[in-house]
Amino acid sequence: MADINVGRNILEANERLAAEHRRRFAQAGVKVLNLISSPGAGKTSLLEQTLSRLAGRLRCAVIEGDIQTDEDARRVAACGVRAVQIETQGACHLDGAMLAQALEPLDLAALDLLIIENVGNLVCPVDFDLGEDLKVAVLSVAEGDDKPSKYPALFREAGVLLVNKIDLLPYVSCDLERIHRTCRALNPKQVAFDVSCKTGEGLPAWVDWLESWVKG
Amino acid sequence: MADINVGRNILEANERLAAEHRRRFAQAGVKVLNLISSPGAGKTSLLEQTLSRLAGRLRCAVIEGDIQTDEDARRVAACGVRAVQIETQGACHLDGAMLAQALEPLDLAALDLLIIENVGNLVCPVDFDLGEDLKVAVLSVAEGDDKPSKYPALFREAGVLLVNKIDLLPYVSCDLERIHRTCRALNPKQVAFDVSCKTGEGLPAWVDWLESWVKG
Numbered sequence: 001m002a003d004i005n006v007g008r009n010i011l012e013a014n015e016r017l018a019a020e021h022r023r024r025f026a027q028a029g030v031k032v033l034n035l036i037s038s039p040g041a042g043k044t045s046l047l048e049q050t051l052s053r054l055a056g057r058l059r060c061a062v063i064e065g066d067i068q069t070d071e072d073a074r075r076v077a078a079c080g081v082r083a084v085q086i087e088t089q090g091a092c093h094l095d096g097a098m099l100a101q102a103l104e105p106l107d108l109a110a111l112d113l114l115i116i117e118n119v120g121n122l123v124c125p126v127d128f129d130l131g132e133d134l135k136v137a138v139l140s141v142a143e144g145d146d147k148p149s150k151y152p153a154l155f156r157e158a159g160v161l162l163v164n165k166i167d168l169l170p171y172v173s174c175d176l177e178r179i180h181r182t183c184r185a186l187n188p189k190q191v192a193f194d195v196s197c198k199t200g201e202g203l204p205a206w207v208d209w210l211e212s213w214v215k216g
Numbered sequence: 217m218a219d220i221n222v223g224r225n226i227l228e229a230n231e232r233l234a235a236e237h238r239r240r241f242a243q244a245g246v247k248v249l250n251l252i253s254s255p256g257a258g259k260t261s262l263l264e265q266t267l268s269r270l271a272g273r274l275r276c277a278v279i280e281g282d283i284q285t286d287e288d289a290r291r292v293a294a295c296g297v298r299a300v301q302i303e304t305q306g307a308c309h310l311d312g313a314m315l316a317q318a319l320e321p322l323d324l325a326a327l328d329l330l331i332i333e334n335v336g337n338l339v340c341p342v343d344f345d346l347g348e349d350l351k352v353a354v355l356s357v358a359e360g361d362d363k364p365s366k367y368p369a370l371f372r373e374a375g376v377l378l379v380n381k382i383d384l385l386p387y388v389s390c391d392l393e394r395i396h397r398t399c400r401a402l403n404p405k406q407v408a409f410d411v412s413c414k415t416g417e418g419l420p421a422w423v424d425w426l427e428s429w430v431k432g
Contacts, residue, residue: 038254038255038256038336038338038359039254039338039359039363039366039367040254040356040358040359040360040363066366067339067366067367067368067369068365068366068367068368069362069365069366071362071365071366090339090369092308092337092339092340119339120254120338120366120367121308121337121338121339121340122254122255122336122337123283123306123308123335123337123340124308124337124339124340140256140358142256142356142358142359142381142384142388143254143255143256143358144256146285146287147255147256149284149285149287150255150282150283150284150285150287150336151255151283151284151336152283152284153283153306165358167387168358168384168387168388171383171384171387172358172384
């Protein structure tokens with residue numbers, strides 16, 4: 001969401017909450033991811049695959065942001081992981097106030113990793129810092145290779161890029177190398193993984209990286 | 217974008233501009249579509265396919281909304297159709313003020329149909345009336361069949377639903393009937409077409425419907 005639409009006071013209030021949350025996460029020793037993508041890029045499938053692979057390796061919990069329904073929280077809970085649902089009731093992103101409520105039932109000190117699945121939106125969530133340690137951008141190859149140049153803010157800010165649904169590459173017109181070239185130009189320090197939640201390809205490398213990052 | 221994020225005065229100012237635009241469109245005798253979807257659902261490909269099929273049948277122009285780049289306007293212009301680009305510079309939707317500027321170079325009275333391609337975003341554009349006659353929702357089967365229930369506002373307000381990329385159905389887990397069932401429940405009057413810009417399936421039916429609607 002751009003500055004012309006969000007009042008400066010809204011963003012400043014959010015920054016204050018983000019700083020509070022950041023202090024609280026650091027104190028508890030929990031690492032926090034903010035997972036951002038378009039609707040349908042596969043964030044929830046990625047969560048299911050990631051959490052089942054991390055079982056016994058990291059103590060995880062998830063906060064699920066959705067405009068409506070608690071479908072995603074139920075899918076995550078089915079992996080044996082604590083999931084707290086935020087229904088935004090129309091809002092296009094999560095903010096610090098919503099996060100504060102969702103954190104209430106969680107014992108942060110008992111966690112290694114908290115993953116926040118943001119509302120499906122390639123634009124607005126980027127402007128709302130949640131106090132996370134890392135933004136993870138998810139892009140499905142079915143969305144096309146022009147998305148990083150057309151929606152650069154997320155791809156500039158994300159520390160990790162997951163290019164998902166690579167099993168669809170034979171059936172869609174998407175130049176994987178163009179995605180990586182654009183993203184490297186936007187953020188040369190970004191770590192990138194090509195993955196498929198259908199075939200499992202690339203997931204072990206991503207999960208191993210994530211475990212090292214949390215423990216590092 | 218939800219009320220909690222958009223000040224009431226912003227929405228009220230937009231409503232006033234929308235009413236002005238609606239009067240202007242009616243006076244010129246031009247029908248106006250507002251095309252809304254997630255990033256990568258295939259709006260621009262649909263435009264290319266629709267405009268080439270409408271050549272010689274309707275006098276068309278396009279307004280292209282993008283956060284950054286003018287790639288889409290160049291793709292549309294390559295179809296021989298006048299395209300005006302709006303680069304929103306970060307904003308997550310088009311509004312009446314941006315539209316007013318984009319309308320300046322267009323001779324509305326010389327047009328039958330004006331198509332506005334909104335910013336790729338399944339949430340925020342819905343709240344900003346552009347004075348259009350019809351909202352058209354585009355959903356790719358690669359996004360999954362849960363999207364209408366998770367992002368209901370667009371699917372409730374859209375007069376037409378285009379389910380795109382049906383050529384991918386054998387390769388993705390998407391129950392087409394679930395999409396239609398959810399959308400019919402949200403808006404029983406909605407007209408729906410299943411289409412593929414790759415194979416051309418369903419496009420003649422959509423384009424014939426569109427021509428009748430514009431002339432009707």
